[in-house]
Amino acid sequence: MPIEAAEWQDACRLGPRPGFTPQISVLVGMMHYARLTTREAVEGLSVQELDALPPGFSNSIGMLLAHMAATDRLYQAASFEGRSCFEADDYAPYVGAMTFGWKGEPVRGRTLDDLLAELDATRAETLRQLAEHDDDWLTTLLTAPGFDDMNQHWAWFHVMEDELSHRGQIRILRKALALQTPPVS
Amino acid sequence: MPIEAAEWQDACRLGPRPGFTPQISVLVGMMHYARLTTREAVEGLSVQELDALPPGFSNSIGMLLAHMAATDRLYQAASFEGRSCFEADDYAPYVGAMTFGWKGEPVRGRTLDDLLAELDATRAETLRQLAEHDDDWLTTLLTAPGFDDMNQHWAWFHVMEDELSHRGQIRILRKALALQTPPVS
Numbered sequence: 001m002p003i004e005a006a007e008w009q010d011a012c013r014l015g016p017r018p019g020f021t022p023q024i025s026v027l028v029g030m031m032h033y034a035r036l037t038t039r040e041a042v043e044g045l046s047v048q049e050l051d052a053l054p055p056g057f058s059n060s061i062g063m064l065l066a067h068m069a070a071t072d073r074l075y076q077a078a079s080f081e082g083r084s085c086f087e088a089d090d091y092a093p094y095v096g097a098m099t100f101g102w103k104g105e106p107v108r109g110r111t112l113d114d115l116l117a118e119l120d121a122t123r124a125e126t127l128r129q130l131a132e133h134d135d136d137w138l139t140t141l142l143t144a145p146g147f148d149d150m151n152q153h154w155a156w157f158h159v160m161e162d163e164l165s166h167r168g169q170i171r172i173l174r175k176a177l178a179l180q181t182p183p184v185s
Numbered sequence: 186m187p188i189e190a191a192e193w194q195d196a197c198r199l200g201p202r203p204g205f206t207p208q209i210s211v212l213v214g215m216m217h218y219a220r221l222t223t224r225e226a227v228e229g230l231s232v233q234e235l236d237a238l239p240p241g242f243s244n245s246i247g248m249l250l251a252h253m254a255a256t257d258r259l260y261q262a263a264s265f266e267g268r269s270c271f272e273a274d275d276y277a278p279y280v281g282a283m284t285f286g287w288k289g290e291p292v293r294g295r296t297l298d299d300l301l302a303e304l305d306a307t308r309a310e311t312l313r314q315l316a317e318h319d320d321d322w323l324t325t326l327l328t329a330p331g332f333d334d335m336n337q338h339w340a341w342f343h344v345m346e347d348e349l350s351h352r353g354q355i356r357i358l359r360k361a362l363a364l365q366t367p368p369v370s
Contacts, residue, residue, distance in 0.1 A: 014338035056361035139200050153199035168350030176241035
């Protein structure tokens with residue numbers, strides 16, 4: 001479904017959000033804007049388009065979307081639970097998505113609705129947890145092994161900046177796909 | 186020059202920075218981290234690599250780097266001076282970079298040092314100006330025509346998120362280039 005003009009306008013004004021402390025509000029606003037642009041970038045894609053790999057590209061749009069949700073989950077464990085879940089049983093279903101198929105199975109055959117629903121569900125949990133923390137917590141270092149050099153503010157910024165980076169890739173992947181299959185006249 | 190481990194570690198802890206108010210500090214920290222990753226993504230590229238366009242890609246890495254600096258300049262005028270400079274004489278040298286050659290000349294033949302020096306100089310001016318503003322200002326709407334729906338916080342977030350998006354593209358462009366020209370054994 002296209003994103004409404006009012007939703008864009010609202011997203012272009014970062015500031016306090018109900019239920020969040022001031023710095024977390026801005027972070028959540030940035031994450032929200034990033035997600036709107038991801039949704040816009042993938043709107044209307046078929047399973048075939050989500051799985052396509054034009055020459056020169058090694059990850060499909062579907063793989064990139066699943067990777068975004070897997071990243072959110074990885075950082076939920078590291079940030080909120082102080083654990084590195086990469087090798088944990090509960091994370092096993094996401095390792096293929098996280099590693100783009102270098103470990104586990106690469107993502108393939110999933111519908112856009114399915115991929116977006118997973119992104120929404122994962123993000124809802126992130127937001128629920130962020131609402132329970134405050135700006136002082138943002139400045140604390142993570143305790144999970146392998147994540148203990150970063151603070152909480154950077155950790156969630158990173159989840160967002162990784163999404164933005166892959167959204168940029170999705171935009172050119174989609175352009176490359178359009179070049180391969182000109183619309184029927 | 187490779188980025189030192191200590192510089193990465195410092196960049197992974199967002200928080201107060203000397204000379205900036207609290208929210209501007211975090212924004213500047215994010216912009217700084219984004220720039221480190223851009224520098225890392227382009228390290229050591231030749232003019233030929235900066236100008237290369239593998240099949241399926243329409244903007245070269247050099248074009249993307251010049252676009253980042255042009256975006257910073259466009260938002261300096263909009264944010265700090267309240268003017269839309271796109272058609273102004275002082276912005277004419279950057280229109281080709283900003284529009285990826287749709288208007289003006291596409292960027293070509295520039296060295297990495299030259300492109301990075303422009304990014305540094307432009308960003309230094311942005312930081313100088315941000316240091317003269319405060320967190321209340323961040324929440325105000327821009328007044329420049331065409332930019333007046335966004336607030337200052339979003340404007341500078343957007344400059345950063347656009348860089349992150351293009352950095353993601355640079356990463357896959359560089360991978361695609363490596364596939365085209367296998368290293369000599």
